[in-house]
Amino acid sequence: MKMKFAACRLSKSVLPRNYELHLSLDPENAAFRGRVTISLESKKPATRLVLHALDLSLASVVVAGRRLAPSKVVVDAKAETVTLLLDSPLKGRAEVDIEYSGKMNELMRGLYKSRGKNAGKEEAWSFTHLEPTHARRFLPCFDEPSFKASFELSLDVPAGLTPLSNMPSVSDTVLDGRRTVVFQKTPKMSSYLLAVFAARLKSRARKVGRTALTVWAAPEQIVQADFALEAGENALKYLNSYFGIPYMLPKLDMVAAPDFASGAMENWGAILYRDSSLLIDPKLSSDAAKRRVAEVVSHEIVHQWFGNLVTMGWWNDLWLNEAFATWLAYKIVDSWKPAWKVWDEFDQS
Ligand SMILES: [Zn+2]
Structure with a gap:
């Protein structure tokens, strides 16, 4: 059966306010790990939360301080969503905390692997391209343009690469061959405008x-x-x-x-x-x-x-x-x- 596009739209009764995102990139192995804490507001009691997510492995999901059993985390690859089934109704403000990992693709969608050079040799770099619906390949999120929220990002990359994002950095440290940059919080914005780059x-x-x-x-x-x-x-x-x-x-x-x-x-x-x-x-x-x-x-x-x-x-x-x-x-x-x-x-x- 052909799925109707409207069926993929998220409910407007749950709104994201802020994403706190910690990311670690491994471009050579085309891999990344993330932990996202989504601050959200549910306008009416919700027994399920639906987020967009595609081609991500979710390792742990905690909603309002309670860890969900794997059977309560339902991935629908066709709808490009993950549904979190809650034991008790959620209303008002809450946090959803998700640890996850993914693979960088070479299709230039989501976080993708790019072929750069260092001293004449090929070197793996990473860039994001999230428009229109590829943010969900990068982090579990409310991946529609009207769901604007702020993003607080920290990014950990191989030390030779320059990490860049939407905002300037507030701290920048190099330790054991890794460079970690914390960026200023963004204004409220759509998920498709998020940027994460790591290149020489x-x-x-x-x-x-x-x-x-x-x-x-x-x-x-x-x-x-x-x-x-x-x-x-x-x-x-x-x-x-x-x-x-x-x-x-x-x-x-x-x-x-x-x-x-x-x-x-x-x-x-x-x-x-x-x-x-x-x-x-x-x-x-x-x-x-x-x-x-x-x-x-x-x-x-x-x-x-x-x-x-x-x-x-x-x-x-x-x-x-x-x-x-x-x-x-x-x-x-x-x-x-x-x-x-x-x-x-x-x-x-
Ligand atoms: Zn244009």
């Missing part, structure tokens, strides 16, 4: 108003970062003024990945790009390549407001995000480089 990266940064704008790329590519930094500065300044609401996070990272499913993804504060959509070789790249990078960078920065700060309730209105970001990116690039006459190509984009 160098950076070029500048301050734009109150925002630390940084381009990250592999060490041998970082000399190609300057054009994206200029385009990003231009777009940020334009949009701070255009919207009348300054960019709302303390930092904005733009990260080049060696493999990525689309041109770019607008994760809040940590935009991920296919390297060819971000980097410009000052000697070799054509004007057409620069136009393309300027448009993609501007488009993703528009999404920081239109999509990230203000989000569609459901995916049927995604066209609003994309139409507005596409149109406004042309407006930004045209005001920056009028000689490019980018509007002449608008109907072909």
